[in-house]
Amino acid sequence: MPKRVDHEEKRRDLAEALFRIASTRGLQSVTLRAVAAEAGVSMFQIQYYFPTKEEMLRHAWQRITELGAERAGQRIAEAMRTGDERAVMRACLLAVLPTDERSRMLCAVQIAYFALDVTRGGQAPDQQAMMPYLVRLLVDQLGLARKRDRVPSHLDLQLEADALATMTAGLLSAMLVDAYDAKQAEEIVDYRLGQLFSA
């Protein structure tokens, strides 16, 4: 057999090129030729590794959720090791925000995919899977904190978690248009958590 190539790695590289185009020129500028040029390969390779454009976009979406879950998972797992509910919740809320250039790019692309799904019948399988997971985690942590009397018992855990999760989602959008920066986002999240864990 000839030059052995890791197909999955190659696909990941091509997906990165796609991200670069989508984040700087928009998802509608993602064409087979554009991705090929950005990746520095011939247009044939794109067709070689992806049977169709739709499949390329689908794979890139899968990849971006993978990267996002990886990033968030690391930070949350790290916070979980402390056993501090507030730290875990803080990690949950901040881990998905665009804090550096890399995450900013990925978030921009995610927004583009999100808009595409919203405007086309609403098939957003992974988008719908992330939010409920985040909310459930927050509810659980709040439940633990309540058991330890770290948060007041009169709180509605579900509604608190909903409020926090949606706030983070809005914060993500706002940060992408530079309405808030990373420091301000931390401040807002810490302020809210402070309210819950103080009273």
Add this chain to the structure above:
Amino acid sequence: MPKRVDHEEKRRDLAEALFRIASTRGLQSVTLRAVAAEAGVSMFQIQYYFPTKEEMLRHAWQRITELGAERAGQRIAEAMRTGDERAVMRACLLAVLPTDERSRMLCAVQIAYFALDVTRGGQAPDQQAMMPYLVRLLVDQLGLARKRDRVPSHLDLQLEADALATMTAGLLSAMLVDAYDAKQAEEIVDYRLGQLFSA
């Protein structure tokens, strides 16, 4: 002079056709021919009323912000007549959410434009103008409420307003993918306002 036509009204009609396409098939499906077909006119009319496609998209964006501001403005003005700060804030937070089919369509289109702006250098003039305006209004209302001892004095008005505004933005996105419905959104908003105005 011949058949006098209200150009602005015609442009509004064409913009509505554009919204219908963008909200059901995505913004990348908005072509001169598609808009013409959707509006039931010849393709030439599109070119006649808009010098270029870019200009058509720009006009439609301007129109959608106009419609949004109109809707929100009405509800907020109505609430302001009561003189109740909590009612005003409630109106601010709920007025921008997609509660019926019409607003849902417009919000979907807005998200599409938003994604386009985020992924293309970040020129989002009106997007950046709406959020600060909403936050300022919330800060003002909180200030009034504090003067009347309706909210605790230890609140950080700016951070509270930021938290509420971003929560609404996130709620909007979540509602578009049916993660929450209008009733749940009201519940969350009322819960949060209840916290502020009870303690």
Add this chain to the structure above:
DNA sequence: GTTTTTCTAATGCAGATGCAATGTAACAGC
């Protein structure tokens, strides 16, 4: 050396796209 995989390079193609040119019907003012 043979074979199989990976890739280049070139090309074609049918459809869609934005845009422009040309032709024409209607209606207001004189």
Add this chain to the structure above:
DNA sequence: GCTGTTACATTGCATCTGCATTAGAAAAAC
């Protein structure tokens, strides 16, 4: 009733799109 402006239809065009095909070469396992 002519004239000229306005509103519109039709057609064509260069370009780009996704997708397919072809001929061939480089490279590593056998």
